[in-house]
Amino acid sequence: MQENTKLIVEYQELDKNLKAIEDELNGSEVAKKYLVARKFLSTVKESLSDLDKKAQVATDSYNASVKELESLVSSAKELESSLDGCETEEEIEYLKKKYQDASAKISLAEQKVNALSKEMADLYNEYRKLGQQNKVMKEQYDEFAPKLDELKNSKKDEVQKLRAELKALEGKIDKTLMEKYLTRRKDKKFPIVFGLDLSKKLNYCPFCATSMPMTFMEELSSGEIKECESCHRLIYGFESKK
Ligand SMILES: [Zn+2]
Known part of the structure; x- marks a missing residue:
């Protein structure tokens, strides 16, 4: 076996111990709980602001639709009252037709208002749920961040010793080969x-x-x-x- 091969194999053997500690830390319940919370907290602000924007759009549409509905209802009422003053059959038929059209429009407008009202309620629920989750995740983060530090600290000496040994070996290994190895190591490939x-x-x-x-x-x-x-x-x- 060539010297370079021997050294890189030796390096990997030593690195295996470091990898085992890393896997143990990363695979621990403490690390998992910490990471879940951190990931949630890193995106929650954006999620809440997205919901805010959606809620604003829905509220604007809702208000506009309610106005439209009100104006349709008042025009229908006017038609209704002018029906009383009608004298000819044609006039009555004409107004009845107009009234039917207006009723159809009112029913569509009502559907729109109801749909928007449901959308707003859904968005509100989502917002509330996210808010509750945010509280839980904050607590989880506060609990598990120091626990993870503690866990890392318990391995600190061992890790430092291994890193120093690896560093010493690294100096003896061909630079290009070492770089290739370390790149893959970063990509979480192992062995x-x-x-x-x-x-x-x-x-x-x-x-x-x-x-x-x-x-x-x-x-x-x-x-x-x-x-x-x-x-x-x-x-x-x-x-x-x-
Ligand atoms: Zn292969």
Whole structure:
């Protein structure tokens, strides 16, 4: 095994311990509760202001529709009273027709007012629910933020020691290779480095099983560390039997 390969494998072995602590912290109930609350609180203001805007639009439409309804009702009343003063059949028929039209319009306007009134009630409920949730999430945040700090603190020494050891090793490793490793580490890929047993003559990525071209295999044989085109894991070759 080449020196670079040995070092990066060694680095990953050490890094495994750090990853395990990170996973333990991130996977804890405390971290989950904290993150849920933080995520909610980061978007709640925007959600409330969206609801505010929607409520404003609905209220404006509602007020306009109520006005329209009132004016339709008063015109219908006028028609009704002028019906009393009618003398000819034609006049009566004409006014009756107009009255029917007005009634139809009133019924449509009423439907619109009712729909808007329901929309406003729904928005109000949503707003209230979000407000209650906001209170719960604030409490959750206040409870779990210090608990998470406490949990992190309990691992602090261990983490610091591992980080120092990793840093020391990092200096010995080829810069490009190290950068590739650290990029994947940031992307939450782990493990990152995989050995492929070349004596088995199988040209598949040991992580994702994507088949690899012959040139790739040859480069592995010559000691290069290659990157899988599919999962971007770093692969080195070794021979279990010669
Ligand atoms: Zn792969």
